[in-house]
Amino acid sequence: MMDIDMPLDIAFIRRQFPFLRASPPPVYLDSAAMAQVPDAVLNAMTQWEHSSRANVHRGMHARAEESTIAYEAARSTVQQFLNAKHSDEIVFTKSCTEAINLVARSWGETHLQENDAIVLSMLEHHSNIVPWMQLKDRKGIDVLWMDIDENGMPRMEDLEKHLKTGRVKIVSVTALSNVLGVTPDLQKIIALAHEAGALVLLDAAQAIAHMPLDVQKLDCDFLAFSGHKLYGPTGIGVLYGKRKLLETMPPFLGGGMMIREVHTEGFTPADLPAKFEAGTPPIAEAVGLGTAMEWLVAGCRLQVANSSHASSNQQRRTGILWDDIQPHEQSLLQHATCSLQQISGLHILGPTPDSQLLTHGCVSFTLDSVHPHDLTEILGRRSIALRAGHHCCMPLHKRLGIPASTRLSVGVYTTKEEIDACVQAIVEARKKLNT
Amino acid sequence: MDLYAENILDHYRHPRHKKPATRHPPFDSVHSRQPETIVHTEANLSCGDEISISLNIKDDRITEIFWDGTGCAISQAAMSMLSEELHGKTMTEIEALTPQNIYDSLGVPIGPRRAKCALLGLLTLKNTLRTHKGVDHVSWARLIALHNH
Numbered sequence: 384m385m386d387i388d389m390p391l392d393i394a395f396i397r398r399q400f401p402f403l404r405a406s407p408p409p410v411y412l413d414s415a416a417m418a419q420v421p422d423a424v425l426n427a428m429t430q431w432e433h434s435s436r437a438n439v440h441r442g443m444h445a446r447a448e449e450s451t452i453a454y455e456a457a458r459s460t461v462q463q464f465l466n467a468k469h470s471d472e473i474v475f476t477k478s479c480t481e482a483i484n485l486v487a488r489s490w491g492e493t494h495l496q497e498n499d500a501i502v503l504s505m506l507e508h509h510s511n512i513v514p515w516m517q518l519k520d521r522k523g524i525d526v527l528w529m530d531i532d533e534n535g536m537p538r539m540e541d542l543e544k545h546l547k548t549g550r551v552k553i554v555s556v557t558a559l560s561n562v563l564g565v566t567p568d569l570q571k572i573i574a575l576a577h578e579a580g581a582l583v584l585l586d587a588a589q590a591i592a593h594m595p596l597d598v599q600k601l602d603c604d605f606l607a608f609s610g611h612k613l614y615g616p617t618g619i620g621v622l623y624g625k626r627k628l629l630e631t632m633p634p635f636l637g638g639g640m641m642i643r644e645v646h647t648e649g650f651t652p653a654d655l656p657a658k659f660e661a662g663t664p665p666i667a668e669a670v671g672l673g674t675a676m677e678w679l680v681a682g683c684r685l686q687v688a689n690s691s692h693a694s695s696n697q698q699r700r701t702g703i704l705w706d707d708i709q710p711h712e713q714s715l716l717q718h719a720t721c722s723l724q725q726i727s728g729l730h731i732l733g734p735t736p737d738s739q740l741l742t743h744g745c746v747s748f749t750l751d752s753v754h755p756h757d758l759t760e761i762l763g764r765r766s767i768a769l770r771a772g773h774h775c776c777m778p779l780h781k782r783l784g785i786p787a788s789t790r791l792s793v794g795v796y797t798t799k800e801e802i803d804a805c806v807q808a809i810v811e812a813r814k815k816l817n818t
Numbered sequence: 819m820d821l822y823a824e825n826i827l828d829h830y831r832h833p834r835h836k837k838p839a840t841r842h843p844p845f846d847s848v849h850s851r852q853p854e855t856i857v858h859t860e861a862n863l864s865c866g867d868e869i870s871i872s873l874n875i876k877d878d879r880i881t882e883i884f885w886d887g888t889g890c891a892i893s894q895a896a897m898s899m900l901s902e903e904l905h906g907k908t909m910t911e912i913e914a915l916t917p918q919n920i921y922d923s924l925g926v927p928i929g930p931r932r933a934k935c936a937l938l939g940l941l942t943l944k945n946t947l948r949t950h951k952g953v954d955h956v957s958w959a960r961l962i963a964l965h966n967h
């Protein structure tokens with residue numbers, strides 16, 4: 384058993400990331416766009432390439448079997464990470480975006496009719512807007528919006544009002560805003576939606592790396608995320624769906640793997656989860672994602688990173704995983720917010736200071752008479768990586784009345800020194816542009 | 819080389835020929851105030867940069883130019899520099915301007931990341947005149963593909 388109160392050893396964690404071992408080390412404050420990858424993940428992927436590389440679920444030779452075992456073990460790890468009831472509720476996709484599209488296409492095409500409605504919040508990423516807009520164009524459904532309050536939280540009154548129409552079939556919301564860092568009241572949204580007979584999809588692209596997500600406790604119907612924001616590889620994402628829902632949904636893409644039988648007249652689809660995994664899946668990437676989860680649960684704290692399944696299970700259940708990551712990231716964000724607020728003309732987006740709302744993962748801001756692209760360009764030239772733009776949230780930026788913002792985001796490996804260097808560089812960049 | 823060279827920052831801080839009145843509601847592309855004044859706005863949606871140009875044209879030559887806009891230092895400085903070159907120019911001369919002309923006056927290396935920032939003013943200018951002539955607007959892809967002869 385590990386000591387629960389042991390703080391994260393950030394220096395030790397940083398040494399596990401090839402990207403952060405560069406000299407001089409980059410100041411990487413863009414983990415919300417893509418987190419860096421630890422050795423453990425890269426090694427697991429390389430090991431699969433070296434000794435298990437073979438296609439899954441086909442072929443009788445030993446490597447094919449090893450590869451299949453590795454792929455399915457990754458699925459079990461994801462199942463445990465999310466506390467899903469069954470491993471066949473975990474569908475591997477290429478990304479969070481593809482997972483949301485899968486639901487919009489497969490579930491939406493079969494279960495939605497003209498005049499049905501879906502609800503989104505003003506916080507949504509384009510990935511959780513455009514697939515529904517496409518459905519709107521094809522099926523004649525309505526897309527209804529939850530506006531945000533002064534703290535950036537989606538308005539429950541709007542949800543209640545929409546649900547009262549009796550037309551809402553699904554509420555699709557982010558579990559953590561990739562701009563404001565706020566988490567909507569998920570428990571309440573899910574309870575209200577279910578009461579009104581609507582399903583809930585959670586876009587967990589950001590939340591997955593910053594907070595525990597227990598799909599059974601939350602009782603969400605679908606949940607989607609990408610591996611690359613969770614210290615895993617690109618090209619892999621996950622759709623969680625309740626088994627009874629996934630069973631009623633037709634296949635999304637057609638091809639190998641997703642069929643039981645093909646004949647000259649047609650085909651019958653395979654069982655879950657293969658039904659939704661057409662073609663050769665991203666196998667090395669699935670192995671990498673599984674390893675990233677194990678690493679986050681235990682490996683990042685161990686000198687010898689070889690956690691057994693048993694210990695990671697136990698830690699997940701006791702919640703130790705987040706007990707040290709969350710305080711670390713909270714103190715970073717508080718430090719960032721306080722330091723940024725000292726800069727005159729800098730406006731932090733999101734909760735007002737007296738709201739007592741916790742934010743996670745990122746803090747975004749605007750700086751009077753400094754364009755975010757100039758700011759991040761100047762910082763980038765000093766190896767300080769921040770993101771500028773609308774962060775794929777154009778409706779949110781329009782709602783906030785700004786064309787673009789600058790975002791600082793943190794991860795397990797982020798340090799206060801990096802934030803200090805960034806704040807100092809912002810002050811200097813502003814001086815350079817404006818004096 | 820520093821992208822934010824002194825001449826760029828100078829134009830950014832003290833833009834030439836910039837007049838707030840030029841601004842029109844965004845994306846309202848054509849708006850004639852007087853017979854010879856033509857106003858046109860273009861925007862870079864991905865970063866929120868926006869430039870409006872107002873031209874007075876007499877005997878096919880530009881007699882007066884004002885512009886207004888918001889955006890990054892590169893887009894604003896490039897427009898300011900461009901505005902200094904326009905007096906007396908004809909439509910044919912404007913049509914002959916290429917991205918390289920803009921990069922040359924900026925005098926710093928402009929990578930693919932910032933090309934659209936640097937060229938927003940040129941795009942707006944060309945399309946202001948094309949609006950005046952009633953011909954199709956030039957697209958981003960076409961503009962970026964234009965080379966010096």
Ligand SMILES: Cc1ncc(COP(=O)(O)O)c(C=O)c1O
Nearest residue numbers: 478479480508510561588589609
């Ligand atoms: C909230 C949110 N949703 C969805 C996505 C899309 O993720 P991906 O591009 O990996 O599919 C992102 C990524 O930026 C995100 O932040």
